[in-house]
Amino acid sequence: QQQVKQSPQSLIVQKGGISIINCAYENTAFDYFPWYQQFPGKGPALLIAIRPDVSEKKEGRFTISFNKSAKQFSLHIMDSQPGDSATYFCAAGGRAGNQFYFGTGTSLTVIP
Amino acid sequence: DVKVTQSSRYLVKRTGEKVFLECVQDMDHENMFWYRQDPGLGLRLIYFSYDVKMKEKGDIPEGYSVSREKKERFSLILESASTNQTSMYLCASNHPRQADEKLFFGSGTQLSVL
Incomplete structure (x- = not known):
């Protein structure tokens, strides 16, 4: 059973556009929702994360929107740049289980 | 930096071989993880x-x-490798009490089992 469902699988956006990736989770015990960015040949690296006590977190061009009642969260990349082209993974987890569940990934391509 | x-x-x-994947972290993290990454999964x-x-x-x-004899080292062992274990393997670590629970990943090992 997929604990975290992520969509879309791939995304192509024009430079300057907004990229939106969505995730949904099942377990209401999760209390930490990170997004990881992975470039080819590298391991994933933390991009931004949110806890369920807030509905939005913004860091530069990257924003997480969190909807606790719907058990959904999304990543918005404003003013998308070719350098943002990477694979993005959402994840969910928390201290209770020490375990993180990852989505299936979204391959983002930003066209110049 | 970690x-x-x-x-x-x-x-x-080769199929049937015993395979060892080694991972070392240098930040005294208590938690260590082994993931496999497959397209679409x-x-x-x-x-x-x-x-x-x-x-x-x-x-x-x-x-x-797996084996963890020392805090900094976490080994993944494939006792008898099979072709369905061909994958990218990622090691990660974190500190359970750090505020952001951030996982630090290695660059991965691409394993091909023939």
């Missing part, structure tokens, strides 16, 4: 360890074992 080092970037092994947890000599099964432990 560094998680995986011993090999690429490995090619994302990252799936194989095993994790929260202390020396302690281990917990993840979602897909079948066909794998």
Whole structure:
């Protein structure tokens, strides 16, 4: 059973556009929702994360929107740049289980 | 900066071989994890360890074992490699009490089993 469902699988956006990736989770015990960015040949690296006590977190061009009642969260990349082209993974987890569940990934391509 | 080092970037092994994947972290993290990454399936947890000599099964432990004899080192063992274990293997670590629970990943080992 997929604990975290992520969509879309791939995304192509024009430079300057907004990229939106969505995730949904099942377990209401999760209390930490990170997004990881992975470039080819590298391991994933933390991009931004949110806890369920807030509905939005913004860091530069990257924003997480969190909807606790719907058990959904999304990543918005404003003013998308070719350098943002990477694979993005959402994840969910928390201290209770020490375990993180990852989505299936979204391959983002930003066209110049 | 935290560094998680995986011993090999690429490995090619034969079916039935015993395979060792090594991971070392340099930040005194208590938690260490092994994931495998497959296209369309994302990252799936194989095993994790929260202390020396302690281990917990993840979602897909079948066909794998692990060893953690020292805090900084976490090894993944494929007792008898099979072709369906061809994958990218990622090691990660974190500190259970750090505020952001951030996982630090190695660069991965691409294992091909022929």
